[in-house]
Amino acid sequence: MKKFTIASVAIMAAAAALPAHAEISDDVVKIGILNDQSGVYADFGGVWSFEAAKMAVEDFGGTVQGKPVEVITADHQNKPDVAANIARQWYDQDQVDAIMELTTSSVALAVQGISKEKKKIDIVTGAATTALTGEQCSPYGFHWAYDTHALAVGTGGALVNNGGDSWFFLTADYAFGYSLEEQTGNFVKESGGTVSGSVRHPLGTNDYSSFLLQAQASGAKVIGLANAGLDTANAIKQASEFGIVQSGQRLAALLFTLAEVHGLGAKASQGLTLTEGFYWDRNDETREFGKRFFDRTGRMPNMIQAGTYSAVLQYLKAIDKTGTDETEAVAKALHEMPVNDVFANNGKVGANGRMIYDMYLMEVKSPEQMTGDWDYYNILDTVPGNKAFIDPAESGCSLASK
Numbered sequence: 001m002k003k004f005t006i007a008s009v010a011i012m013a014a015a016a017a018l019p020a021h022a023e024i025s026d027d028v029v030k031i032g033i034l035n036d037q038s039g040v041y042a043d044f045g046g047v048w049s050f051e052a053a054k055m056a057v058e059d060f061g062g063t064v065q066g067k068p069v070e071v072i073t074a075d076h077q078n079k080p081d082v083a084a085n086i087a088r089q090w091y092d093q094d095q096v097d098a099i100m101e102l103t104t105s106s107v108a109l110a111v112q113g114i115s116k117e118k119k120k121i122d123i124v125t126g127a128a129t130t131a132l133t134g135e136q137c138s139p140y141g142f143h144w145a146y147d148t149h150a151l152a153v154g155t156g157g158a159l160v161n162n163g164g165d166s167w168f169f170l171t172a173d174y175a176f177g178y179s180l181e182e183q184t185g186n187f188v189k190e191s192g193g194t195v196s197g198s199v200r201h202p203l204g205t206n207d208y209s210s211f212l213l214q215a216q217a218s219g220a221k222v223i224g225l226a227n228a229g230l231d232t233a234n235a236i237k238q239a240s241e242f243g244i245v246q247s248g249q250r251l252a253a254l255l256f257t258l259a260e261v262h263g264l265g266a267k268a269s270q271g272l273t274l275t276e277g278f279y280w281d282r283n284d285e286t287r288e289f290g291k292r293f294f295d296r297t298g299r300m301p302n303m304i305q306a307g308t309y310s311a312v313l314q315y316l317k318a319i320d321k322t323g324t325d326e327t328e329a330v331a332k333a334l335h336e337m338p339v340n341d342v343f344a345n346n347g348k349v350g351a352n353g354r355m356i357y358d359m360y361l362m363e364v365k366s367p368e369q370m371t372g373d374w375d376y377y378n379i380l381d382t383v384p385g386n387k388a389f390i391d392p393a394e395s396g397c398s399l400a401s402k
């Protein structure tokens with residue numbers, strides 16, 4: 001009996017040391033990419049983020065801990081209630097383990113709240129509000145690509161330092177726009193500039209004439225476009241028709257990515273200063289990734305799409321490290337593991353869920369400077385991660401308070 005007991009203990013100890021294949025729930029890891037695929041942000045992330053997520057799974061090998069990985073997607077139409085219904089169905093009925101991308105701040109906040117309630121992982125790459133890692137942070141929520149603070153430090157700081165010391169904001173009328181205006185305005189004032197006012201426009205509006213006339217009448221040196229996607233592109237087009245730049249005012253595209261530059265065109269975009277966390281032509285590694293992405297999509301990735309690739313890859317690495325897709329264990333691993341991939345070098349996740357990595361200040365080249373398709377940016381400066389993002393201890397997140 002004694003020998004049997006010792007043998008049993010040895011077998012159990014050996015079993016405990018084996019990879020925990022049985023710890024993968026439902027024998028499959030299922031990731032949901034939830035974003036706008038038909039509205040103003042369809043190019044911003046859209047189906048291209050879904051492709052980036054699938055690339056990450058393929059590059060990881062298609063399985064984790066011996067179990068298959070499945071990626072599904074849906075269009076939330078930029079509506080928090082639609083997104084919330086999809087998230088609940090995914091979690092309650094479809095056994096989705098994590099939801100990612102989540103373009104539109106109001107949507108991301110709603111889904112992060114549900115994910116916290118359900119104790120599920122969410123990783124945001126498409127939304128900007130710092131509330132995700134501030135007062136509405138979650139032990140299971142992560143913010144991966146960019147946020148309004150990083151955009152304010154990058155684009156706002158560059159323009160104030162170059163004489164753009166008076167601002168008027170044209171702001172999208174929802175959480176993202178408010179946050180971007182507030183963060184940039186605070187940074188402008190801290191840097192010695194002034195903010196003379198702002199005007200808010202509905203998401204997806206087609207006529208910016210009255211808003212632009214107010215901005216023009218303000219006399220501010222810089223009109224800050226606290227919006228994104230087609231809203232920013234349409235505002236820039238109509239500003240050109242009003243001769244705003246020609247009259248001496250500058251446009252600051254506070255959230256503008258490679259996808260929107262391509263859609264607007266080189267001529268209309270030239271000279272814009274913007275901040276992104278990824279550029280396909282930065283080094284050999286990013287160029288190789290960009291080529292593979294282009295071969296399957298016909299376009300180069302922006303920071304949302306490359307960030308989604310990174311988020312999915314890191315999530316799978318965390319599952320592989322822990323041997324389980326159990327939320328608490330995976331969240332702990334995500335907080336502890338450095339991020340080293342094509343998107344981020346030596347990135348680290350703070351206690352508030354914010355992934356901290358370097359951002360890049362870009363200027364859109366003139367058509368004469370461009371050597372080919374998608375050759376849009378000159379990299380003006382690197383914004384170190386500890387400058388771009390709020391110190392987790394000062395973010396307002398209860399999980400990271402000093």
